[in-house]
Structure formats: C-alpha cells, structure tokens
Amino acid sequence: MKLKTKLQVSAALALILFVAATNVFVYVVYENDSWSSEVSRVSNQAEATAEQLSAAIEDGSGLDGIIQANLPGNGMVRIINYEEETIHTSTREPRFSEFPPHFTNAQASRTLVTEDDERFVFTYKPLIWENGNVVTLEVSEHLQGMEENMEVLRYILVAASFIVLIPAVLGGWVLGAIILRPINGLISTMKNIQEKGNLKPIKSKRRSRDELQQLIGAFNEMVERLEREFDKQDQFVSDASHELRTPLTVIDGYATMLKRWGKTKPEVLDEAIEAITEEGARMKHLAEQLLLLVKDGEYLQLDPEHFHLDAVLQKAARAMETATQRQIHFQVSQAPTVYADVEKVKQVLYIILDNALKYSDKAIDVSVWQENRAAYVSITDYGAGIPEADQARIFDRFYRINKARSRGDGGTGLGLSIAAKLMEAQGGRIKLDSKVGAYTTFTIEIPIGEGAEMK
Ligand SMILES: Nc1ncnc2c1ncn2[C@@H]1O[C@H](COP(=O)(O)OP(=O)(O)OP(=O)(O)O)[C@@H](O)[C@H]1O
Numbered sequence: 427m428k429l430k431t432k433l434q435v436s437a438a439l440a441l442i443l444f445v446a447a448t449n450v451f452v453y454v455v456y457e458n459d460s461w462s463s464e465v466s467r468v469s470n471q472a473e474a475t476a477e478q479l480s481a482a483i484e485d486g487s488g489l490d491g492i493i494q495a496n497l498p499g500n501g502m503v504r505i506i507n508y509e510e511e512t513i514h515t516s517t518r519e520p521r522f523s524e525f526p527p528h529f530t531n532a533q534a535s536r537t538l539v540t541e542d543d544e545r546f547v548f549t550y551k552p553l554i555w556e557n558g559n560v561v562t563l564e565v566s567e568h569l570q571g572m573e574e575n576m577e578v579l580r581y582i583l584v585a586a587s588f589i590v591l592i593p594a595v596l597g598g599w600v601l602g603a604i605i606l607r608p609i610n611g612l613i614s615t616m617k618n619i620q621e622k623g624n625l626k627p628i629k630s631k632r633r634s635r636d637e638l639q640q641l642i643g644a645f646n647e648m649v650e651r652l653e654r655e656f657d658k659q660d661q662f663v664s665d666a667s668h669e670l671r672t673p674l675t676v677i678d679g680y681a682t683m684l685k686r687w688g689k690t691k692p693e694v695l696d697e698a699i700e701a702i703t704e705e706g707a708r709m710k711h712l713a714e715q716l717l718l719l720v721k722d723g724e725y726l727q728l729d730p731e732h733f734h735l736d737a738v739l740q741k742a743a744r745a746m747e748t749a750t751q752r753q754i755h756f757q758v759s760q761a762p763t764v765y766a767d768v769e770k771v772k773q774v775l776y777i778i779l780d781n782a783l784k785y786s787d788k789a790i791d792v793s794v795w796q797e798n799r800a801a802y803v804s805i806t807d808y809g810a811g812i813p814e815a816d817q818a819r820i821f822d823r824f825y826r827i828n829k830a831r832s833r834g835d836g837g838t839g840l841g842l843s844i845a846a847k848l849m850e851a852q853g854g855r856i857k858l859d860s861k862v863g864a865y866t867t868f869t870i871e872i873p874i875g876e877g878a879e880m881k
Pocket residue numbers: 715777781782785786807809810811812820825826827828832836837838839840841842843866
C-alpha cells in the first residue's frame with residue numbers, strides 16, 4: 427500500500443471512530459434526558475390526577491369527569507385494586523390493554539421500548555378508593571413525540587457524520603499530497619542517480635529544517651562520504667600500480683639487457699642480478715604492505731595479552747641494531763605492563779625504528795615510561811627531520827617527503843600509515859615532534875588496558 431493511501435485510510439478510520447463515538451454519546455445523553463423529562467411530566471400529571479380524585483372521593487362527586495379531563499391524548503388512566511384487577515380504564519388507544527395491570531402501594535414509574543421502537547411511560551400512585559381500600563392509579567402515555575425526536579436526531583447525526591467525513595477525507599488527501607510531493611521528488615532524484623551512476627548530492631531549495639530536509643541532509647552526507655571513499659580507493663589503486671610499475675620497469679630493462687649482453691659481458695651480469703634482486707625485494711615488501719593495508723578487518727581482530735612493553739621494545743631494538751650495525755641507546759624510567767596485541771605493537775615499533783635508522787646516520791635514542799593510564803615509547807633520531815608542512819601528511823598512504831631521496835632508501839611510503847592504523851585499532855596513537863636538520867621524535871601512546879596493573 428502506498429504511503430499516501432495508508433495516511434488517508436488511517437486518518438479516515440480514526441475520524442470515523444471518533445465521529446461515531448461522539449454521536450453515540452450525544453444520542454445517549456439526549457435520550458436519557460428526554461426520558462427523565464417525560465417521566466417527570468407524566469408523573470406530575472398522575473400526581474395532579476390523584477389529588478383531584480382524592481378530593482372528589484371525599485366530596486362524593488363524580489370521578490369520570492376528572493379522569494376524562496386528565497386523560498393524556500395518547501395514553502391511559504387505570505385504577506387497579508390490590509388483586510391486580512382493573513376497576514376502571516380510560517383510554518383512546520385500545521392497544522394499552524395489552525399491558526397487564528400492576529398494583530403497587532408506593533409511588534413508582536417505568537419505561538418501555540418495544541421491538542418496533544415505540545416508547546411508553548407508566549407511572550403509579552397509591553390512592554384511597556371509594557370503598558376505603560388502597561388502589562393504584564396508573565397514568566401511562568405513548569411518547570410519540572419523543573420517538574419522532576429521536577428519529578430526527580438519528581438522521582441528523584448520521585448526516586452530520588457524512589458531512590464531517592467528506593472534508594476530512596479530502597483534507598487528508600490534500601495533506602498527503604503536500605507531504606509526499608517532496609518525498610516523490612527525492613525518490614526521482616535518487617532513481618536518477620542510480621540510473622546515471624554518478625554520485626551527486628540532492629539539491630534542495632526547501633528552507634525548513636523538517637524531517638524531510640534532515641533526510642536529504644543525511645543522504646547528501648552519505649553521498650559525500652561515499653565519494654570521498656571512492657576517491658581514496660581510486661587514489662590507492664593508482665598509487666599502488668604506479669609503485670609496482672617502477673620496479674617492474676627496472677626488472678624488465680635489466681632482463682632485456684641480460685638477454686642481449688648477459689652471456690658475453692660479465693659486468694652487465696653482476697649489475698643486472700643485483701638490480702633485479704633489489705627491485706624484487708622492494709616489490710615483495712610493497713606487496714606485503716599492501717596486503718596488510720587491505721586487510722582492514724583483521725586489524726580489528728585484536729589478540730590482546732599482558733606483556734612488559736620495555737622487554738618487547740628492547741628485543742626489537744637489539745634485533746635492529748644487529749641487522750644494521752647501528753647504535754640504539756635505551757632508556758627505561760619505568761617498566762609498564764600493558765594489555766594489548768603484542769604482535770601489532772611490535773610491528774609499529776619496527777616501522778618507526780626502521781624509519782629512524784633509514785633517515786638518519788647517528789645513534790638512536792629510545793625510551794619508555796608510564797603516565798596515568800597509558801604507556802609511552804619514544805624513538806628519536808638526529809637525522810634530516812620532517813618539515814612542519816609534511817608532518818600531518820606522512821601518515822597518508824604512499825606519502826614520502828622527498829620521493830627521490832626516499833626511493834634510494836627503498837621506502838614505499840606505507841609504513842607510517844600502517845603504524846597509525848594499528849595503533850588506532852588498539853585505542854592508542856602516534857605523536858610526532860620534529861625539527862628540520864635537528865631531530866625527529868615519534869611517541870607511541872598505548873592505553874594500559876584492563877587489569878594490566880594487576881599482573
Ligand atoms: N625519522 C624520520 N626522519 C625523517 N623523515 C621521516 C622519518 N620517518 C618518516 N619520514 C618521512 O616520512 C615518509 C613516510 O614514512 P613511511 O615509513 O610511511 O614510508 P617509507 O619509510 O618511505 O616507506 P616504508 O613503507 O618502506 O616504510 C618517509 O618517506 C620519509 O620521507
């Protein structure tokens with residue numbers, strides 16, 4: 427069912443229920459009110475008749491005249507003795523004799539609605555009769571006036587219900603159209619985007635800040651984010667293929683050279699083998715890093731454990747020292763235990779130590795300490811430094827400050843972006859402080875994690 431139809435049907439149903447309930451209420455209240463005024467009217471008349479009859483009985487004058495004078499137009503006056511026999515009946519409507527006589531020595535009244543919706547009221551008054559016995563004076567009336575009134579009221583209420591419903595249904599229809607027009611506009615814009623395949627935000631001239639405008643806003647935000655993500659992906663793919671093309675070109679060049687001169691010139695052979703091996707290694711490194719970056723989900727699959735951060739750092743530093751024959755000074759002011767994924771922390775340490783060794787010639791300073799709920803590792807080198815303009819960007823994929831220089835060092839520009847991602851996944855971060863020509867300090871912050879101090 428369309429939204430518009432749903433709105434219309436539910437609004438109309440609600441209104442029908444409401445109007446019906448109101449009309450039933452009005453009808454019942456009016457009916458009760460009519461009954462009580464009719465009963466008290468007939469009751470008053472019975473009272474008056476009883477008084478006149480009592481006076482006539484005392485005087486010994488004729489009773490018939492009084493009864494005739496008090497006989498309602500479409501009613502009956504009856505005198506009933508205690509054996510429930512009728513002593514006297516006066517009526518112009520013979521059908522009143524259908525109603526059985528009823529004796530009571532208390533004042534009373536009752537109403538009756540027949541199956542044909544005829545309404546009657548019966549009132550009873552006790553009276554001392556001529557023979558000294560208590561009898562019941564019954565005055566009853568067929569309430570044709572009330573019947574007519576109730577019928578007219580029914581017609582009026584039913585007609586009023588329809589009259590109210592017509593504008594309500596029409597109003598619902600118009601309102602639905604007004605509300606849904608912008609939604610339909612939205613749908614056609616979305617379809618258009620889908621068909622033409624270009625991600626474009628929806629242009630809206632609407633000024634209100636209603637839900638619809640919020641929906642458009644949310645959609646536009648989503649489109650912009652998707653656009654950014656797609657751009658990033660495009661950039662990543664083109665950067666990656668570019669990075670792969672360079673070593674492939676070198677390998678291809680040397681392979682051609684080998685084919686031509688390899689067998690006759692041994693010096694060409696050596697140069698080519700060295701270059702091909704180097705480029706092969708670079709490609710392998712690049713491929714591994716790309717794999718790491720692409721496997722986004724795996725970063726979030728952390729395998730945390732308790733470990734001594736200083737011990738892990740020391741081990742990594744010693745390994746690098748041995749591999750590069752360089753000096754790394756180690757300083758531990760505190761030995762924090764952290765609860766984190768040790769393999770991922772190690773990887774980050776290797777990436778930063780590798781940079782420090784690669785982009786400087788002097789000894790490296792490493793220290794570890796703890797502050798509040800976090801452990802810190804800082805790695806400082808005294809090399810070229812990182813210009814302020816580049817500091818924010820070196821964490822981007824493939825970003826290298828001096829491409830020519832970095833190429834010589836075999837960098838792909840992926841290390842820091844991987845490190846930043848790994849730390850982010852653990853709730854930590856990497857801070858950078860550097861001065862060109864003086865020093866570069868990378869500081870890793872690792873949250874201590876749950877229960878780490880208890881160990
Ligand atoms: N300690 C440092 N001193 C000076 N420059 C640095 C330092 N660390 C990183 N950089 C600069 O930041 C860039 C990005 O570093 P990153 O580690 O991401 O890539 P890379 O070292 O070039 O390649 P790899 O992916 O092999 O690590 C480097 O190319 C370099 O220009």
